[in-house]
Amino acid sequence: MTLALETVLAKAGLRVTADEFLTLVEDVAKRLAPAHPEPATYFTPEQQVALTDVGLDLGGLREDDFEPRARELAARAVLLDSALTVSDAARVLDVDTSRIRHRLAAGRLAGWKDRGSWRLPAWQFTENGVLPGLETVLAAMPDDQPALVLAGFMTTPQPDLLLGDAPGTPRAWLLAGGDPRRVAALAAMLGTPA
Structure with missing residues (x-):
């Protein structure tokens, strides 16, 4: 194995x-x-x-049911493993670590505390720096959404963000030069009833 x-x-x-x-x-x-x-x-x-x-069936999981926690557990492990530290992000952006902490505090970068240290999800970075339009998108995202939800949103194709003939992920949309306000409008709906 x-x-x-x-x-x-x-x-x-x-x-x-x-x-x-x-x-x-x-x-x-x-x-x-x-x-x-x-x-x-x-x-x-x-x-x-x-x-x-x-x-609604309130009978609990049956032996043949897929264990939904396993998918979440794997997603969390990958999110944690692929996340950048403050020092990593500072190297990517070629700035001092204090600038990264300032951007986190101002909501200009997404991150979460893990055992007292900041972790920054990799989806918001590119080879050349920060994802284009990131600040616009982050400003629209509800504060109560956990990092896993934001990562899932940014990396899942959305029918309203067509790239060619196929739905694109918000990340791909922004990388392709798409209007960040379209992604922000979708992000603002996270956690609200459909």
């Missing part, structure tokens, strides 16, 4: 050994809330009746 995992990690461009990746996965799994095999326990008996009356 180690060789297969190392092959997958290399193809994904992750510079980490299989053992290091598995340690990351274990760490992320410990930080996630424990699985709740019985979703009905979240609701009062009255709420349970109302939810089952409209067709």
